[in-house]
Amino acid sequence: MAPEALVQAGTPDLFTPYKMGKFNLSHRVVLAPLTRCRAVNEIPFEAHALYYSQRATPGGLLISEGTSPSNTAAGYPHVPGIYTEEQVEAWKKVVDAVHAKGSIFFCQLWHVGRASHHVYQPNGDSPISSTKKRISDKWDPLLALPDGSNGKFSKPRALETYEIPQVVEHYRQAALNSIRAGFDGVEIHGAHGYLIDQFLKDGINDRTDKYGGSLENRCRFLIEVVEAVVSAIGAERVSVRISPAIDLMDATDSDPLGLGLAVIERLNKLQLKFGSKLAYLHVTRPRFAAFVTKGNYDEVVEAKFIKTLRDAYDGTFIASGGYTLELGQKSLANGEADLISYGRLFISNPDLVLRFKLNAPLNNYDRKTFYTKDPVVGFTDYPFLNQGVVDNKEE
Numbered sequence: 001m002a003p004e005a006l007v008q009a010g011t012p013d014l015f016t017p018y019k020m021g022k023f024n025l026s027h028r029v030v031l032a033p034l035t036r037c038r039a040v041n042e043i044p045f046e047a048h049a050l051y052y053s054q055r056a057t058p059g060g061l062l063i064s065e066g067t068s069p070s071n072t073a074a075g076y077p078h079v080p081g082i083y084t085e086e087q088v089e090a091w092k093k094v095v096d097a098v099h100a101k102g103s104i105f106f107c108q109l110w111h112v113g114r115a116s117h118h119v120y121q122p123n124g125d126s127p128i129s130s131t132k133k134r135i136s137d138k139w140d141p142l143l144a145l146p147d148g149s150n151g152k153f154s155k156p157r158a159l160e161t162y163e164i165p166q167v168v169e170h171y172r173q174a175a176l177n178s179i180r181a182g183f184d185g186v187e188i189h190g191a192h193g194y195l196i197d198q199f200l201k202d203g204i205n206d207r208t209d210k211y212g213g214s215l216e217n218r219c220r221f222l223i224e225v226v227e228a229v230v231s232a233i234g235a236e237r238v239s240v241r242i243s244p245a246i247d248l249m250d251a252t253d254s255d256p257l258g259l260g261l262a263v264i265e266r267l268n269k270l271q272l273k274f275g276s277k278l279a280y281l282h283v284t285r286p287r288f289a290a291f292v293t294k295g296n297y298d299e300v301v302e303a304k305f306i307k308t309l310r311d312a313y314d315g316t317f318i319a320s321g322g323y324t325l326e327l328g329q330k331s332l333a334n335g336e337a338d339l340i341s342y343g344r345l346f347i348s349n350p351d352l353v354l355r356f357k358l359n360a361p362l363n364n365y366d367r368k369t370f371y372t373k374d375p376v377v378g379f380t381d382y383p384f385l386n387q388g389v390v391d392n393k394e395e
Contacts, residue, residue, distance in 0.1 A: 026059025066110030113195030
């Protein structure tokens with residue numbers, strides 16, 4: 001079935017142009033932020049320039065892999081940073097390669113918080129978080145150590161109240177560094193069980209200070225980060241990612257929809273205060289989460305959840321999480337999102353936009369090469385449509 005047949009005439013689809021604030025997009029297929037673990041010594045290099053430029057299209061939006069705003073932020077091997085001058089200079093070459101293809105490029109600022117190990121921390125210290133609670137053992141296989149083995153997440157240290165402004169400052173400075181590197185904007189990662197999500201979710205946040213307890217208090221850290229970053233680079237260059245219904249690494253909340261709406265209410269108010277909208281809000285739909293009972297997946301319930309958040313947010317809304325061509329088209333037609341971000345399909349199909357437009361066959365991705373440090377295999381070697389289709393078996 002041709003893509004245009006998947007939506008009714010007159011409704012937006014993946015190939016309808018879109019104006020995202022000051023940015024004019026030629027289509028609505030977004031490269032999702034994807035950890036690739038190729039930045040040895042936390043510095044991107046030539047392979048990153050090739051990887052991102054392969055996936056760049058005129059008027060397309062790319063979001064970088066999670067990038068550390070400070071030396072306490074990492075929890076995975078070979079993740080790039082943007083808090084040193086050397087990192088900023090290295091990113092400039094990557095951004096230039098993307099801009100040469102005509103794409104818009106945002107840098108995702110990512111602090112993992114307690115989803116780390118002391119081996120990644122300065123002086124072997126404990127990771128920082130909203131809490132002293134360690135991530136439960138069932139998630140230990142997700143922690144990759146520098147030698148390639150898996151270990152147990154370290155017990156975190158709860159940030160003291162007086163320390164939090166310094167962490168906020170790290171985000172602000174990282175945003176400034178991102179703009180100096182040439183990025184068009186930044187995405188603040190407040191999702192998937194990482195640091196900001198550890199403040200948002202009542203299943204993790206057990207604080208008794210002004211950052212814990214009520215929804216107002218649990219949203220405070222995110223809002224302070226957003227205000228600081230906007231003050232540095234302007235609202236139109238700032239975006240936020242949340243995942244209120246995703247339970248990754250024990251990131252559960254007693255009322256996911258209520259949490260999502262509370263964050264959106266506060267972002268809407270901030271936009272009025274700024275006199276300008278944020279670039280976008282990026283939300284992960286609740287597939288494979290506690291919100292959707294295992295073995296009893298309900299697409300209608302999930303769609304209603306996303307549509308409720310989308311309707312509440314006053315601005316550009318990106319949805320992500322296992323979308324196919326067909327589901328992306330359907331979600332746009334139903335008004336569940338303005339843009340759709342794709343991850344795994346974009347890893348194995350650098351020309352995903354063209355393949356979607358032609359409804360062409362897709363390369364299968366190979367999970368075994370998602371997080372290796374090989375600069376070619378599973379990174380820049382997936383073939384384009386005119387080079388044939390690789391037959392990797394999904395595992």
